[in-house]
Amino acid sequence: xxxxxxxxxxxxxxxxxxxxxxxxxxxxxxxxxxxxxxxxxxxxxxxxxxxxxxxxxxxxxxxxxxxxxxxxxxxxxxxxxxxxxxxxxxxxxxxxxxxxxxxxxxxxxx
Amino acid sequence: xxxxxxxxxxxxxxxxxxxxxxxxxxxxxxxxxxxxxxxxxxxxxxxxxxxxxxxxxxxxxxxxxxxxxxxxxxxxxxxxxxxxxxxxxxxxxxxxxxxxxxxxxxxxxxx
Numbered sequence: 768x769x770x771x772x773x774x775x776x777x778x779x780x781x782x783x784x785x786x787x788x789x790x791x792x793x794x795x796x797x798x799x800x801x802x803x804x805x806x807x808x809x810x811x812x813x814x815x816x817x818x819x820x821x822x823x824x825x826x827x828x829x830x831x832x833x834x835x836x837x838x839x840x841x842x843x844x845x846x847x848x849x850x851x852x853x854x855x856x857x858x859x860x861x862x863x864x865x866x867x868x869x870x871x872x873x874x875x876x877x
Numbered sequence: 878x879x880x881x882x883x884x885x886x887x888x889x890x891x892x893x894x895x896x897x898x899x900x901x902x903x904x905x906x907x908x909x910x911x912x913x914x915x916x917x918x919x920x921x922x923x924x925x926x927x928x929x930x931x932x933x934x935x936x937x938x939x940x941x942x943x944x945x946x947x948x949x950x951x952x953x954x955x956x957x958x959x960x961x962x963x964x965x966x967x968x969x970x971x972x973x974x975x976x977x978x979x980x981x982x983x984x985x986x987x988x
Contacts, residue, residue, distance in 0.1 A: 809979030
């Protein structure tokens with residue numbers, strides 16, 4: 768079945784550093800979504816991208832929909848402790864179902 | 878708007894027992910999804926409803942899992958009998974079109 772390759776699997780960063788993660792696919796998607804999941808909670812939508820080449824920001828988060836429609840990246844600027852969690856990319860199919868990446872676990876070094 | 882409500886939050890059962898989870902989606906969201914999330918993995922779709930009809934249940938283990946969405950609103954997911962490998966978080970989500978809103982999930986432990 769369809770799969771998304773999300774990298775890196777985990778990141779150890781210092782507070783204040785910028786973070787970058789990405790997802791690639793062999794398939795084309797019409798919509799890319801980025802979610803964050805905190806322990807014990809369901810995923811929360813951070814950014815939705817609807818057009819190839821689109822660059823969208825949400826506070827310190829910036830995400831881009833790749834021009835080939837097969838990839839997307841998420842950047843977090845000036846990370847803070849509450850950014851810790853697992854970030855998932857998801858590509859949305861025409862029937863609105865989501866294909867999920869395996870997640871990027873963000874850990875901030877004390 | 879109120880979020881997606883799920884209950885219970887936690888459940889511990891013995892293998893071969895039965896368990897049921899409940900979900901109340903956001904008002905007006907026609908599409909409802911049940912996902913299974915095993916620790917360290919992304920969510921895996923079990924079943925998708927559009928109003929009270931099933932759109933996709935291709936990944937639902939139908940020999941032990943069942944789901945219904947009466948009147949196109951609330952939904953229940955049942956496992957009977959449970960196996961050890963069913964230990965996971967069961968997430969309910971609802972949507973109008975793009976992007977989903979997830980509930981907090983039910984963490985199931987089968988011992």
